Amino acid sequence: xxxxxxxxxxxxxxxxxxxxxxxxxxxKPIRCLLMYSGGLDSxxxxxxxxxQGVDVVAINMxxxxxxxxHKRKMGHTRPDGSAYQNEAIVGAAGLRIPVEVxxxxxxxxxxxxxxxxxxxxxxxxxxxxxxxxxxxxxxELMSEYDAHFLVTGEVLGQRPMTQQRRQLGLIEREAGLEGxxxxxxxxxxxxxxxxxxxxxxxxxxxxxxxxxxRKPQIQLAKELGVLDFPQPAGGCCFLTDGNYGKxxxxxxxxxxxxxxxxxxxxxxxxxxxxxxxxxxxxxxxRNHDENEMMLGxxxxxxxxxxxxxMGPLGLYIGDETADDHALALSITARYGDAPAxxxxxxxxxxxxxxxxxxxxxxVPLPRxxxxxxxxx
Ligand code: SF4
Numbered sequence: 408x409x410x411x412x413x414x415x416x417x418x419x420x421x422x423x424x425x426x427x428x429x430x431x432x433x434x435k436p437i438r439c440l441l442m443y444s445g446g447l448d449s450x451x452x453x454x455x456x457x458x459q460g461v462d463v464v465a466i467n468m469x470x471x472x473x474x475x476x477h478k479r480k481m482g483h484t485r486p487d488g489s490a491y492q493n494e495a496i497v498g499a500a501g502l503r504i505p506v507e508v509x510x511x512x513x514x515x516x517x518x519x520x521x522x523x524x525x526x527x528x529x530x531x532x533x534x535x536x537x538x539x540x541x542x543x544x545x546x547e548l549m550s551e552y553d554a555h556f557l558v559t560g561e562v563l564g565q566r567p568m569t570q571q572r573r574q575l576g577l578i579e580r581e582a583g584l585e586g587x588x589x590x591x592x593x594x595x596x597x598x599x600x601x602x603x604x605x606x607x608x609x610x611x612x613x614x615x616x617x618x619x620x621r622k623p624q625i626q627l628a629k630e631l632g633v634l635d636f637p638q639p640a641g642g643c644c645f646l647t648d649g650n651y652g653k654x655x656x657x658x659x660x661x662x663x664x665x666x667x668x669x670x671x672x673x674x675x676x677x678x679x680x681x682x683x684x685x686x687x688x689x690x691x692x693r694n695h696d697e698n699e700m701m702l703g704x705x706x707x708x709x710x711x712x713x714x715x716x717m718g719p720l721g722l723y724i725g726d727e728t729a730d731d732h733a734l735a736l737s738i739t740a741r742y743g744d745a746p747a748x749x750x751x752x753x754x755x756x757x758x759x760x761x762x763x764x765x766x767x768x769x770v771p772l773p774r775x776x777x778x779x780x781x782x783x
Contacts, residue, residue, distance in 0.1 A: 411497035411637060412450050418632025419502070422458050429460040429607065431555065437607045438462035439558045439589065440548055442540070443506065444643070445494025447624055447636040448560030448592060453502055454631045455591040456558055459608050464552050465506040467495035468540045470515055471669075472645040477676060481696045494637050511543050512669070519646070519655070519672055520664040524577075530652030531644070533568045534578060541582030556587045556602045562624075563593040563617045572597070592616045592624070645676055650783060654680050657782050661686060674704045678722070681738060681780040687725025689735040689780075691742055705758040711736055714752040714766060718743020733769060738780075740771035747771060 429437040441453045443465035456463050469476075479491040499506030518539045522532035544557055561570050569578065575597070579588045586601040594600070594613035602608045616623045628636060637643075645651045654675040658667060661682070674690065677697045681689040688708075692698035698720040702710070708724035721739030723732060736753050745751035748770065755765045 411492050411494045411635075412445060412447070412501055412633060413635040414501040415632035415634055419454075422454065422631065423503075426458045426460045428462070431605070431607060435553070436462050437602075438464065438552060438554045439556050439602075440544055440552060440554045441465045441504070441558045442544070442560075443467050443495050443499065444560075445496075445498040445637060446560065446643075447621075447628060447633065448562060448565075450498055450502070450560070450633060450636060451624060451627055451631065452558050452560040452591045453504065454633070455613065456589075456608075457502070457504070459612055461608060463502070463504045463558070464554065465495060465499040465502075465504050466544060466548060467493070467499075467506060467508045468543070469508050469510045469512070470536070470644075471512055471673060472676075474643050474645060474648075477645070481700065483696075507548075509543065509548065511540055515539060516667065516669055516672070520659055520667050526652075527568045527647070528652075529647050529649045530655045531568070531646040533566070533646075534574060536646070537569055537578045538581045541578060541584055541588070545583045545587075555607055556589055556600070557584060558589045558591065560592060561590045563590075563596050565617075565619050589613075651675055654782050657682055661688075670704055670707055674701070674707060674722075677701055677704075678719075679742075680782040681735070681777065682782055683725075683731040683734055683780055685725070685729045685731040687723065687729055687731035687735070689731075689738055690722040690724070691739050692719040692721075702761070709758060710756040710761075711739060711753045711767070712756070713740055713743040713745055714754045716744040716751065718745065733767070734772075736767055737769040737772040738777045740769055741774060741777060743771070745771050747773065 431437055439456055439461050441463050443449045453463050475491050484490055496506055518532050518535045522535035524534035526532055563570060579585055589600050589602055590597060591613045593616050595610060595615040596617060603610045655672060658671055677700055678690040678692045683689060692701050701720055701722050704722060708722050709727060711721045712718055719739060719742050721735060723735045725731060740751045740753060750768045750770050753767050753769060754763045755767060757764045
Protein backbone atom coordinates (compact mmCIF):
# COMPACT_ATOMS: atom_id res chain seq x y z
CA UNK A 408 0.00 0.00 0.00
CA UNK A 409 1.27 3.45 -0.89
CA UNK A 410 1.96 6.21 1.62
CA UNK A 411 0.46 8.77 -0.77
CA UNK A 412 -2.76 8.82 -2.78
CA UNK A 413 -2.47 7.74 -6.40
CA UNK A 414 -5.11 8.40 -9.03
CA UNK A 415 -6.27 7.24 -12.41
CA UNK A 416 -5.90 10.54 -14.34
CA UNK A 417 -8.37 9.51 -17.03
CA UNK A 418 -11.16 8.86 -14.56
CA UNK A 419 -10.43 12.11 -12.75
CA UNK A 420 -10.45 14.08 -15.99
CA UNK A 421 -13.79 12.53 -16.98
CA UNK A 422 -15.32 13.29 -13.59
CA UNK A 423 -14.15 16.87 -13.77
CA UNK A 424 -15.37 17.45 -17.33
CA UNK A 425 -18.83 16.14 -16.47
CA UNK A 426 -19.38 18.67 -13.70
CA UNK A 427 -19.18 22.33 -14.67
CA UNK A 428 -18.41 25.08 -12.17
CA UNK A 429 -21.19 26.18 -9.80
CA UNK A 430 -21.75 29.86 -8.99
CA UNK A 431 -23.45 31.60 -6.09
CA UNK A 432 -26.27 34.16 -6.26
CA UNK A 433 -23.69 36.94 -6.87
CA UNK A 434 -22.10 35.05 -9.74
CA LYS A 435 -19.00 34.08 -7.74
CA PRO A 436 -17.61 30.58 -8.21
CA ILE A 437 -18.50 28.36 -5.26
CA ARG A 438 -15.33 27.50 -3.41
CA CYS A 439 -14.63 25.30 -0.39
CA LEU A 440 -11.65 24.69 1.83
CA LEU A 441 -10.98 20.99 2.17
CA MET A 442 -9.33 19.97 5.45
CA TYR A 443 -6.91 17.62 3.77
CA SER A 444 -4.66 14.98 5.31
CA GLY A 445 -4.01 13.08 2.09
CA GLY A 446 -5.83 10.08 3.60
CA LEU A 447 -8.58 8.23 1.78
CA ASP A 448 -11.57 9.89 3.44
CA SER A 449 -10.53 13.49 2.83
CA UNK A 450 -9.42 12.55 -0.70
CA UNK A 451 -12.88 11.15 -1.46
CA UNK A 452 -14.53 14.20 0.11
CA UNK A 453 -12.48 16.44 -2.20
CA UNK A 454 -13.43 14.43 -5.29
CA UNK A 455 -17.12 14.48 -4.33
CA UNK A 456 -16.96 18.27 -4.10
CA UNK A 457 -15.18 18.58 -7.43
CA UNK A 458 -17.91 16.39 -8.93
CA GLN A 459 -20.41 18.98 -7.76
CA GLY A 460 -18.61 21.70 -9.67
CA VAL A 461 -17.16 23.28 -6.54
CA ASP A 462 -13.67 24.81 -6.50
CA VAL A 463 -11.60 22.94 -3.91
CA VAL A 464 -8.59 24.37 -2.06
CA ALA A 465 -6.82 21.82 0.14
CA ILE A 466 -5.61 22.89 3.57
CA ASN A 467 -3.15 20.70 5.43
CA MET A 468 -2.69 21.67 9.07
CA UNK A 469 0.80 21.39 10.57
CA UNK A 470 0.90 20.80 14.34
CA UNK A 471 4.44 19.43 14.70
CA UNK A 472 3.11 16.04 15.82
CA UNK A 473 2.63 14.23 12.52
CA UNK A 474 4.40 10.85 12.52
CA UNK A 475 5.10 10.83 8.78
CA UNK A 476 6.68 14.27 9.05
CA HIS A 477 8.85 13.02 11.89
CA LYS A 478 9.99 9.97 9.92
CA ARG A 479 10.82 12.18 6.95
CA LYS A 480 12.89 14.52 9.12
CA MET A 481 14.69 11.54 10.67
CA GLY A 482 15.62 10.38 7.16
CA HIS A 483 13.67 7.12 7.52
CA THR A 484 12.50 5.28 4.44
CA ARG A 485 9.48 3.08 3.86
CA PRO A 486 9.89 -0.74 3.90
CA ASP A 487 10.30 -0.70 0.10
CA GLY A 488 13.14 1.85 0.37
CA SER A 489 11.14 4.82 -0.95
CA ALA A 490 11.04 8.16 0.85
CA TYR A 491 8.19 9.31 3.06
CA GLN A 492 6.37 12.10 1.26
CA ASN A 493 3.81 14.62 2.44
CA GLU A 494 0.60 12.79 1.57
CA ALA A 495 -1.44 15.99 1.33
CA ILE A 496 0.90 17.72 -1.12
CA VAL A 497 1.18 14.66 -3.35
CA GLY A 498 -2.57 13.98 -3.10
CA ALA A 499 -3.51 17.56 -3.97
CA ALA A 500 -1.19 17.49 -6.98
CA GLY A 501 -2.87 14.28 -8.15
CA LEU A 502 -6.29 15.85 -7.69
CA ARG A 503 -5.09 18.98 -9.46
CA ILE A 504 -6.17 21.28 -6.64
CA PRO A 505 -4.12 23.94 -4.85
CA VAL A 506 -2.84 23.07 -1.39
CA GLU A 507 -1.51 25.13 1.50
CA VAL A 508 0.28 23.71 4.52
CA UNK A 509 -0.85 25.87 7.42
CA UNK A 510 1.19 26.10 10.60
CA UNK A 511 -1.21 25.96 13.58
CA UNK A 512 1.41 25.70 16.34
CA UNK A 513 0.62 29.12 17.73
CA UNK A 514 -1.74 28.54 20.64
CA UNK A 515 -1.43 24.77 20.26
CA UNK A 516 0.46 24.27 23.51
CA UNK A 517 -2.64 25.10 25.55
CA UNK A 518 -4.64 22.66 23.42
CA UNK A 519 -2.16 19.99 24.41
CA UNK A 520 -1.68 20.70 28.08
CA UNK A 521 -5.04 22.14 29.16
CA UNK A 522 -7.69 20.98 26.69
CA UNK A 523 -11.10 22.34 27.62
CA UNK A 524 -12.77 19.14 26.42
CA UNK A 525 -10.20 16.78 27.92
CA UNK A 526 -7.97 14.10 26.50
CA UNK A 527 -8.74 10.78 24.85
CA UNK A 528 -7.30 7.52 26.12
CA UNK A 529 -3.77 8.45 25.00
CA UNK A 530 -3.75 12.11 26.16
CA UNK A 531 -4.91 13.05 22.66
CA UNK A 532 -6.77 16.38 22.81
CA UNK A 533 -8.70 15.66 19.60
CA UNK A 534 -11.80 17.79 20.23
CA UNK A 535 -9.80 20.88 21.17
CA UNK A 536 -7.36 20.17 18.35
CA UNK A 537 -10.18 20.14 15.78
CA UNK A 538 -11.66 23.32 17.25
CA UNK A 539 -8.22 24.96 17.11
CA UNK A 540 -7.72 24.02 13.45
CA UNK A 541 -11.22 24.94 12.33
CA UNK A 542 -11.05 28.25 14.21
CA UNK A 543 -7.85 29.08 12.35
CA UNK A 544 -9.65 28.32 9.09
CA UNK A 545 -12.61 30.45 10.14
CA UNK A 546 -10.52 33.44 11.32
CA GLU A 547 -7.95 33.57 8.54
CA LEU A 548 -8.37 31.17 5.67
CA MET A 549 -12.02 31.45 4.64
CA SER A 550 -11.66 35.11 3.75
CA GLU A 551 -8.15 34.71 2.32
CA TYR A 552 -9.44 32.16 -0.19
CA ASP A 553 -12.88 33.70 -0.58
CA ALA A 554 -14.30 30.32 0.41
CA HIS A 555 -18.00 29.70 0.96
CA PHE A 556 -17.65 26.77 3.36
CA LEU A 557 -15.37 24.11 4.80
CA VAL A 558 -15.31 20.41 3.84
CA THR A 559 -13.97 17.45 5.80
CA GLY A 560 -13.68 13.72 5.17
CA GLU A 561 -15.31 12.95 8.52
CA VAL A 562 -17.56 9.91 8.78
CA LEU A 563 -20.28 9.79 11.41
CA GLY A 564 -19.35 7.29 14.13
CA GLN A 565 -15.88 6.53 12.76
CA ARG A 566 -13.92 7.99 15.67
CA PRO A 567 -15.31 7.79 19.19
CA MET A 568 -13.96 11.14 20.35
CA THR A 569 -14.63 13.55 17.49
CA GLN A 570 -16.95 11.95 14.97
CA GLN A 571 -20.10 11.37 16.99
CA ARG A 572 -23.07 13.57 16.15
CA ARG A 573 -22.83 15.62 19.35
CA GLN A 574 -19.09 16.28 18.99
CA LEU A 575 -19.35 17.19 15.31
CA GLY A 576 -21.91 19.83 16.24
CA LEU A 577 -19.94 21.06 19.23
CA ILE A 578 -16.71 21.42 17.24
CA GLU A 579 -18.29 23.45 14.47
CA ARG A 580 -20.16 25.69 16.95
CA GLU A 581 -17.05 26.41 19.02
CA ALA A 582 -15.02 27.09 15.89
CA GLY A 583 -17.57 29.68 14.77
CA LEU A 584 -18.54 27.61 11.72
CA GLU A 585 -22.04 26.46 12.60
CA GLY A 586 -23.75 25.18 9.45
CA UNK A 587 -20.66 25.85 7.36
CA UNK A 588 -18.95 22.48 7.54
CA UNK A 589 -19.95 19.99 4.86
CA UNK A 590 -19.10 16.30 5.30
CA UNK A 591 -19.80 14.71 1.91
CA UNK A 592 -19.19 11.13 3.08
CA UNK A 593 -21.97 11.24 5.69
CA UNK A 594 -23.81 14.52 5.07
CA UNK A 595 -27.21 12.95 4.42
CA UNK A 596 -27.16 11.59 7.99
CA UNK A 597 -26.51 15.02 9.49
CA UNK A 598 -28.29 18.35 9.80
CA UNK A 599 -28.84 20.56 6.77
CA UNK A 600 -25.98 22.95 6.19
CA UNK A 601 -26.04 26.54 4.89
CA UNK A 602 -24.50 25.53 1.52
CA UNK A 603 -27.33 23.03 1.04
CA UNK A 604 -30.01 25.53 2.07
CA UNK A 605 -28.62 28.08 -0.34
CA UNK A 606 -28.41 25.56 -3.16
CA UNK A 607 -24.62 25.93 -3.51
CA UNK A 608 -24.34 22.14 -3.35
CA UNK A 609 -26.70 19.25 -3.92
CA UNK A 610 -27.49 17.03 -0.92
CA UNK A 611 -28.62 14.22 -3.20
CA UNK A 612 -25.05 13.84 -4.44
CA UNK A 613 -23.70 13.26 -0.96
CA UNK A 614 -23.45 10.03 1.01
CA UNK A 615 -24.56 8.43 4.26
CA UNK A 616 -21.54 6.38 5.28
CA UNK A 617 -21.38 5.64 9.02
CA UNK A 618 -19.21 3.63 11.38
CA UNK A 619 -15.66 2.38 11.51
CA UNK A 620 -15.76 -0.04 8.55
CA ARG A 621 -13.80 0.94 5.45
CA LYS A 622 -15.64 -1.07 2.79
CA PRO A 623 -17.85 1.75 1.45
CA GLN A 624 -14.85 4.07 1.11
CA ILE A 625 -12.75 1.40 -0.61
CA GLN A 626 -15.58 0.68 -3.05
CA LEU A 627 -16.00 4.41 -3.68
CA ALA A 628 -12.25 4.77 -4.23
CA LYS A 629 -12.45 2.21 -7.04
CA GLU A 630 -15.36 4.04 -8.67
CA LEU A 631 -13.68 7.45 -8.42
CA GLY A 632 -10.27 6.46 -9.75
CA VAL A 633 -8.30 6.44 -6.48
CA LEU A 634 -5.83 3.68 -7.24
CA ASP A 635 -3.91 3.71 -3.98
CA PHE A 636 -4.02 5.59 -0.69
CA PRO A 637 -2.22 5.80 2.68
CA GLN A 638 -3.31 3.71 5.66
CA PRO A 639 -6.18 5.19 7.70
CA ALA A 640 -5.10 8.16 9.76
CA GLY A 641 -5.39 6.58 13.25
CA GLY A 642 -1.63 6.02 13.59
CA CYS A 643 -0.47 9.27 11.99
CA CYS A 644 -0.36 11.52 15.03
CA PHE A 645 2.04 11.27 17.97
CA LEU A 646 -0.72 12.46 20.25
CA THR A 647 -2.69 9.24 19.80
CA ASP A 648 0.32 7.15 20.78
CA GLY A 649 0.06 5.65 24.28
CA ASN A 650 3.77 6.02 25.07
CA TYR A 651 3.81 9.64 23.99
CA GLY A 652 0.76 10.17 26.20
CA LYS A 653 2.53 8.76 29.26
CA UNK A 654 5.47 11.10 28.71
CA UNK A 655 3.13 14.06 28.29
CA UNK A 656 1.25 13.14 31.48
CA UNK A 657 4.55 12.88 33.36
CA UNK A 658 5.74 16.25 32.02
CA UNK A 659 2.53 18.05 33.00
CA UNK A 660 2.51 16.41 36.43
CA UNK A 661 6.09 17.47 37.14
CA UNK A 662 6.17 20.93 35.59
CA UNK A 663 2.58 22.07 35.93
CA UNK A 664 0.63 22.77 32.73
CA UNK A 665 1.33 26.51 32.80
CA UNK A 666 5.12 25.99 32.87
CA UNK A 667 5.35 23.56 29.97
CA UNK A 668 7.01 24.97 26.86
CA UNK A 669 6.74 23.81 23.25
CA UNK A 670 10.23 22.28 23.36
CA UNK A 671 9.24 20.27 26.44
CA UNK A 672 6.52 18.52 24.46
CA UNK A 673 8.39 18.21 21.16
CA UNK A 674 11.32 16.42 22.79
CA UNK A 675 8.89 13.76 24.04
CA UNK A 676 8.96 12.36 20.49
CA UNK A 677 12.61 11.32 20.88
CA UNK A 678 14.51 8.74 22.92
CA UNK A 679 13.85 6.81 26.12
CA UNK A 680 12.58 8.95 29.00
CA UNK A 681 13.37 8.47 32.68
CA UNK A 682 11.93 10.30 35.68
CA UNK A 683 14.67 9.98 38.29
CA UNK A 684 14.13 9.61 42.08
CA UNK A 685 14.90 13.29 42.79
CA UNK A 686 12.34 14.44 40.17
CA UNK A 687 14.92 15.33 37.49
CA UNK A 688 14.74 13.87 34.03
CA UNK A 689 16.94 11.93 31.61
CA UNK A 690 16.42 11.29 27.90
CA UNK A 691 18.63 8.73 26.16
CA UNK A 692 18.77 8.58 22.34
CA ARG A 693 17.81 5.24 20.77
CA ASN A 694 19.85 5.57 17.60
CA HIS A 695 22.17 7.89 15.72
CA ASP A 696 19.34 9.93 14.16
CA GLU A 697 17.71 10.55 17.54
CA ASN A 698 21.05 11.56 19.06
CA GLU A 699 21.48 14.10 16.28
CA MET A 700 17.97 15.50 16.69
CA MET A 701 18.26 15.70 20.47
CA LEU A 702 21.19 18.10 20.06
CA GLY A 703 18.63 20.66 18.89
CA UNK A 704 17.09 20.69 22.38
CA UNK A 705 20.15 22.16 24.07
CA UNK A 706 18.08 24.81 25.87
CA UNK A 707 16.38 22.14 27.97
CA UNK A 708 19.39 20.73 29.85
CA UNK A 709 22.90 19.33 29.51
CA UNK A 710 24.28 16.58 27.27
CA UNK A 711 26.69 13.76 28.04
CA UNK A 712 28.00 10.63 26.29
CA UNK A 713 30.61 7.92 26.72
CA UNK A 714 34.09 9.25 25.98
CA UNK A 715 35.95 6.04 25.12
CA UNK A 716 33.20 3.75 23.82
CA MET A 717 30.29 3.88 21.44
CA GLY A 718 27.07 4.88 23.12
CA PRO A 719 24.03 7.13 22.98
CA LEU A 720 23.63 10.79 23.81
CA GLY A 721 22.02 11.56 27.16
CA LEU A 722 20.10 14.75 27.85
CA TYR A 723 19.81 15.52 31.57
CA ILE A 724 17.10 18.01 32.49
CA GLY A 725 17.44 19.30 36.03
CA ASP A 726 19.80 20.17 38.83
CA GLU A 727 23.36 19.00 38.02
CA THR A 728 24.37 19.02 41.66
CA ALA A 729 21.68 16.49 42.59
CA ASP A 730 22.33 12.73 42.99
CA ASP A 731 20.11 12.29 39.97
CA HIS A 732 22.90 13.58 37.72
CA ALA A 733 25.30 10.73 38.56
CA LEU A 734 22.46 8.27 38.20
CA ALA A 735 21.61 9.75 34.79
CA LEU A 736 25.22 9.28 33.64
CA SER A 737 25.25 5.66 34.76
CA ILE A 738 21.96 4.96 32.96
CA THR A 739 23.26 6.50 29.72
CA ALA A 740 26.49 4.50 30.06
CA ARG A 741 24.45 1.30 30.48
CA TYR A 742 23.13 1.73 26.92
CA GLY A 743 26.64 1.99 25.46
CA ASP A 744 29.51 -0.44 24.82
CA ALA A 745 31.42 0.22 28.06
CA PRO A 746 32.21 -3.05 29.92
CA ALA A 747 29.72 -3.88 32.69
CA UNK A 748 30.93 -3.38 36.26
CA UNK A 749 33.92 -1.17 35.31
CA UNK A 750 34.20 2.60 35.66
CA UNK A 751 33.60 4.41 32.37
CA UNK A 752 34.47 7.96 31.39
CA UNK A 753 31.73 10.28 30.14
CA UNK A 754 32.09 13.59 28.32
CA UNK A 755 30.01 16.43 29.74
CA UNK A 756 29.14 18.78 26.90
CA UNK A 757 28.51 22.48 26.66
CA UNK A 758 24.85 22.95 25.84
CA UNK A 759 24.85 24.19 22.28
CA UNK A 760 28.11 23.45 20.48
CA UNK A 761 29.19 19.97 21.61
CA UNK A 762 32.37 21.38 23.22
CA UNK A 763 33.53 19.14 26.09
CA UNK A 764 33.33 21.07 29.35
CA UNK A 765 34.52 18.21 31.59
CA UNK A 766 34.53 14.50 32.31
CA UNK A 767 32.88 12.24 34.86
CA UNK A 768 33.53 8.63 35.87
CA UNK A 769 30.64 6.26 36.55
CA VAL A 770 30.01 2.54 36.59
CA PRO A 771 27.26 1.72 34.05
CA LEU A 772 24.06 0.75 35.79
CA PRO A 773 23.45 -3.02 35.61
CA ARG A 774 21.06 -3.77 32.75
CA UNK A 775 17.44 -3.76 33.87
CA UNK A 776 18.02 -1.67 37.01
CA UNK A 777 16.85 1.45 35.15
CA UNK A 778 13.38 0.06 34.43
CA UNK A 779 11.74 1.49 37.53
CA UNK A 780 12.43 5.04 36.32
CA UNK A 781 11.53 4.47 32.68
CA UNK A 782 8.39 6.33 31.66
CA UNK A 783 6.47 3.76 29.61
S1 SF4 B 1 -5.33 12.72 15.93
FE1 SF4 B 1 -6.35 14.17 17.31
S2 SF4 B 1 -4.70 15.40 18.18
FE2 SF4 B 1 -3.86 14.38 16.37
S3 SF4 B 1 -4.13 15.85 14.70
FE3 SF4 B 1 -5.93 14.51 14.70
S4 SF4 B 1 -7.42 15.57 15.95
FE4 SF4 B 1 -5.44 16.51 16.37
